[in-house]
Amino acid sequence: MEGENSSIEKGLLLIRKEESANTTPFLVFTTFIIVSASFSFGVALGHTAGTMASIMEDLDLSITQFSVFGSLLTFGGMIGALFSATIADSFGCKMTLWITEVFCISGWLAIALAKNIIWLDLGRFFVGIGVGLLSYVVPVYIAEITPKTVRGTFTFSNQLLQNCGVATAYYLGNFMSWRIIALIGILPCLIQLVGLFFVPESPRWLAKEGRDEECEVVLQKLRGDEADIVKETQEILISVEASANISMRSLFKKKYTHQLTIGIGLMLLQQLSGSAGLGYYTGSVFDLAGFPSRIGMTVLSIVVVPKAILGLILVERWGRRPLLMVM
Secondary structure (H helix, E strand, O other), X not given: OHHHHHHHHHHHHHHHHHHHHHOOHHHHHHHHHHHHHHHHHHHHHHOOOOOHHHHHHHHOOOHHHHHHHHHHHHHHHHHHHHHHHHHHHHHOHHHHHHHHHHHHXXXXXXXXXXXXXXXXXXXXXXXXXXXXXXXXXXXXXXXXXXXXXXXXXXXXXXXXXXXXXXXXXXXXXXXXXXXXXXXXXXXHHHXXXXXXXXXXXXXXXXXXXXXXXXXXXXXXXXXXXXXXXXXXXXHHHHHHHHHOOOOHHHHHOHHHHHHHHHHHHHHHHHHHOOHHHHHHOHHHHHHHOOOOHHHHHHHHHHHHHHHHHHHHHHHHHHOHHHHHHHO
């Protein structure tokens, strides 16, 4: 009996050791670089919320012109998201992020230096394309480099960085120039631009391209020198081989109706909730409601980050469905 208990204890210790070994400093660093530009995404979402009056005054814009400026982020995001999967599949997640930074940095610079509505709109549109690409490639990239035991938490860090960006834009919009806030949006993009030289490509994409040896090397580096990656490598290769025979048309088969409805339904309901539009014009909403916008924006900037941290902690403990139900 003692021998049996001893074997069980050893097995549990081995599992714990294996799980802890999976979360390596290099994995944390790689994830940080991947999600860093999500901060810029958040700044873009919150940029117009507290700076509407100053932008309109500086460039002599009408309400209609400013509304077009605000909506161009969404329009650009639609275009970026439309081509994101194709670009990532063709060139890899790493190259897609480099392409993203070209749009984001050039877009933020155009906004910061804008002297008229044309450059302002063009900059917002470019940033929109960039964040549209980010919205797909960042969670996919993280999911493909992280082990199952911590995948939810690491993927949720994308939302945390977005909320940090929103909070920064909300708070700084109370007293800082909209041009300076645009320049702040460039900083995380520069961090990612440099950091991408030091992070690996997605193991799954390497396997899809037939670069199996590179896939193993990258996976070993992400999991640590002592980790056994044989099983995980085989799972990736089998998954890639299986997905190679799946076409877009396959999604519309009857057996996938339930999953497809849930996936599209959740995304559709999120957008129809109006959260994006409300986020763009939060300051104006407070003013129209007769509440001081500076106080409201400051309170929101304080609330959005702890909310994301709570989700980061609970996503692996409670699961995705309970958190969606709470929302």
